[in-house]
Amino acid sequence: MIGFREDMMKSLFLTTVACAMLGTAAFADTIKVGVIGPFSGPFALQGKNFKAGIDAWLAVNGNKVGDDEIEIVYRDIPAADPAKSKALAQELVVREKVQYLAGFYFTPDAMAATPLLQQGNVPMVVMNAATSAIVTTSPYVVRTSFTTWQTTTPMATVARESGVSKVITLVSDYGPGIDAESAFKAAFEKDGGKVVEAIRMPLSTNDFSPLMQRVKDSGAEALFAFLPSGPPTLAFVKAYNDTGLKTAGIKFLATGDLTQESDLPALGEQATGLMTTFHYAVSHDSPENKAFVEAASKAIGNPAELSFPAVGAYDGMYVISKMIEATGGEQNADQAVEAVKGLTWTSPRGPVTIDPDSRHITQTIYLREVAKDGDHYINKEVKSFEKQGDPGLAHVKK
Amino acid sequence: MTPLLDIRSLRKTFGGLSVTNDVSLSLHPGDRVALIGPNGAGKTTFVNLVTGALKPDGGRVSLNGMDVTRSRPTERVKRGLVRSFQVTRLFKDMTPEEHIACAVLQRMGKAGRMLGRHGRMTDVMTEVGDILDFLQLSGIANVRVREIAYGQQRLLELAIALALRPRVLLLDEPAAGIPHAQTGLIEKALERLPADLAVLMIDHDMDLVFRFAKRVIVLAAGSVIFDGSPQAVAQDARVREAYLGSYAHAR
């Protein structure tokens, strides 16, 4: 019975596809890309960066791939809400007839949509969500951002090389924070260092002074921190300065989430000298990045708001354009994903490759230092770790 | 014969101020007692102590021979001690029929039923109808309370109390706030209360008290200062002192 139903669906579907093919032979198609992201609410800035990255790509490359025209359909999901994400993804696929799903700032939102991909014959390009496991949930997922494991692991090497052997970790108590803690600990202890204490703090923490006090009391030589980008980072960095940790010489190590460029004007002087590892700095020195920053700044309106989700979105659009090219505008998820496996290009962030096995992006991770450049602050790249894959995949629960 | 309600040496103080001071009284079946006293005599506190809304500092309350001093208010209601309210406390958006049905259902132990409708329970509705008829409320049985006259609301207050089939009924100013012309309705209802019911009425309205009560208790400054017949009360020196004295020193 079920078999019959499925068969019927499939044949129906194939007929539709065949008709569509016949259609495209003669006419140019509009190819819709559905983008789900936080365009309002507390994470609106990150959503705005998605849009800026996409707009920048369209501005630089035009909205045509071959004869086909790309149309972006945005859907808002203010905070992680998988049920809503699934409903939106379904609506995009079924009603808006999008051929590609993209965006996804939060992991659960991406996870909720992956079960649709196969049936919908739609590839998904994750432009931010950073939990390693996402790519394993469906063969139609490609990620152009980063994972927390990926950006964190090199920091352990940095710490060891600077002679630090005792570190206290301080992370927000949720998925990515725990990822960061595990990644740092795994790499650091492999290198012979010791994590003397691992503190997890609630996401809603506003006052970090008591925690800094604990850092001081722990006797660690350095502090490794992970906080999601946003308002608390400001109070966190202030607390680090005000409680005298900086003057006491305790090093501050973190992933780049903590010093995203849009927060730097607010962090200001306080943040100078902070060391972070990340996949992208707006100040990255390359012709590709100059072009990108120029276009993206124009798209976002206020250049000070530009930060890392934009580059994930920009490269995501590149991947999608390659998929469209490979399929000639036809809806064929298998072919599309196959075409970008092993795809290598020079992104604004540097040389990158889509790893053919994991479909996650292999890229350079940079060590950066917050520094003043003219009258504004930047993440100045001081060292690079090339061709980093995602070490987190080895830890994904099967 | 054991009294239905027996109160012994009931005491309550609020922050050093003694509001109920060694009060004792008992009610027997068929008693019609009025409790009066000047403002601030502690009548409301007394009612709250008897119904269990307040915990006494000392003394004992027995219902039909059973000590209920520490029982919850709801327990006392189940044992037959029911009160009415001085200020109407009715459900503004519900009908008289529903009010009485609540009380009847509760008494019959059917209040917790989640299936069926009270309107289709013949035994409940028969009794609700009887009570509505008894207090001449049938005509407005299905009108929301916020839309009925105040006098009728007072009757409904009484109807709810009766629906609980009390053995002891505490009436807190049953005619309060009703225009004089309409008190007749209440009085008529009071006259027809079941004969074996013990009633303690708290009121200011002396006309009503004299017509209704066979016995009057006067409370002043938390103590019982008089317990006797309505005829004797006006002549009692302490009562006159309590009333006139307190008015003389009124703030």
Add this chain to the structure above:
Amino acid sequence: MQTVLSVAIDALAYGMVLFVISIGLSITMGLMRVVNLAHGAFAMIGGYLASYAARDLGLGYAAALLIAVIGTIIIAIPLERFLYRRIYGAPELTQVLMTIGITFCIIGIANFVFGPTLKTIPLPETLRGATDVGFRTIATHRIFAIAIGAAIAVLLWCLVEKTSYGIRLRASVDNSAMAAALGVRTELVYAASFAIAVGLAALGGAVGAELLPVEPYYALRYMVTFLVVVSIGGSGSIGGALLASLLLGAIDTTGRYFAPEYGEFFFYLAVIVIVAVFPRGLAGRRA
């Protein structure tokens, strides 16, 4: 010992910031009986105005605070006149709906006008950096916040208890019909109280910006915290709000120091216990 002192001073600073922002809400909720969920939005407006004045106009810190307070009151006046006046005395749920609606609108407008990034209020040289208090260092600005909190507590107490405005306010609250009959213009009293509450919110938003940074979502992000403070304190009580702020600041801070993993549990369990023991708030009056 040093740890205890150190935690205590953090608790005091955090508690005072909570107090400065929440006290205005305590006034609207306790004295005017309005569940004003838009309180955080007014604090946010204050923060934005102060930031604009200090950063973009280059004015001094004191001037920025003043502009924040006055500007926010000016913005709030039409809101009081056209929206809040409709919900005085309305059921709580109606007030919740209206004030959440107002909050959403203010968030949308702030996002549109100022953008989604964090805004800071540059501090004057004297408040910048850290001060050594013997056993540790503490941000100078926190000492300033503690002082502002203490000053507000004293001033408000004098205003409510010692002035004729206070008498009229308390009369209007106890029985507004009676107060009106006695010649108190309750509408004016309410409007004045609303202005004071909003002004305090704005001051709190600007002074507290070091700890609770200004961004569009501020209005909702900290709403729950303020509500908890006011309700634990017993709405309408200045002493209660102060006590609750310090107590909750202490609970939060010690929880974060000793068991950050369970900080959230610690805090909310404490809230449940306090409400269970003091159902009318720490300074609540008996019904």
Add this chain to the structure above:
Amino acid sequence: MTDVLGRDRPADFWSRLKESSLPGALAIFVVGIAGFFLLPDNLALLTRIIAIAFLVLSLDLVTGYCGVATLGHAALFGAGAYGAGIAAVHFGVTDPIAMTIVGGVSGAIAGLVCGSVILRAHGLPQLVLSIAVIHLFHEAANKASSWTGGSDGLSGIMPDPLLGLFEFDLWGKTAYLYGIGLLLVVFVFLRMIVHSPFGLMARGVREDHVRVAAMGVSVHSVLLRMYVLSGMVAGIGGALSAVATQVVGLDSLSFTLSAQALVMLVVGGTGSLYGALIGTVLFLFFEDVVSAANPFHWLAIVGALLIAVVLFAPRGLYGTAISIIRERRKKSAA
């Protein structure tokens, strides 16, 4: 026609119909089927609306019918969602109906727990207790990440075909029709509850709990039982959400969802099942349309809508409509 009391009672066909839950059930059925055919591409949204409708109905039971103020009701919904999800992922209970039952039971247990805490105070302190409870639930689910997936969400829920026949697929037809079916059953059940003697007591508690206590009714026990019932309803909604979306996220246990549910209820009108349903459907539809039209600034438009509702329909859309009709009737009768 006269009743047992010999009094005239309007017991003709139409008023009997008005008393029964038939028109409501019929309306849900018709609107449900209409939705299926008119918006075949939007079934996921419609299913989500149904799941949230359970939450709002459940909130109406305690807030609308009993007068309990709560901003933590999503705890019951989330408990149902996680209950069903955990049963499917960790215990292999993948039959959708079994998952729904597990969800209902988990919700009821959560209702018992929440009720015992929240009913300890009244008014604002009660609101604060409910906020504390939802945060504790949220934090507990975040901590127990080996069971719940923490902030990444509980994924990998694969419900079996419904009754072994109908698969939960991309188009969401099965999920939607299952949701409509569940909603019908629960609606009829709730109509029975709110018109039962127990429902009558609950309304009494909302109007004046002192009065009810003076009748000998234990207010606390009425409220607690209602909370358990409410938990069951919300839990079923949570389970439906888990079955339909195959993921459960921490948002289902959040303060935000609780507050949203309250807003929807008040927009529709408290104290009536129809109000709860209308509020949910209208609010979520409005949100969907506005946020699709302007994903960047729609929040301000929703805010304006809420203000407009307070100004022009203070009893909620349904409540105000009903009272206008009542006024009209009274005038025409007079």
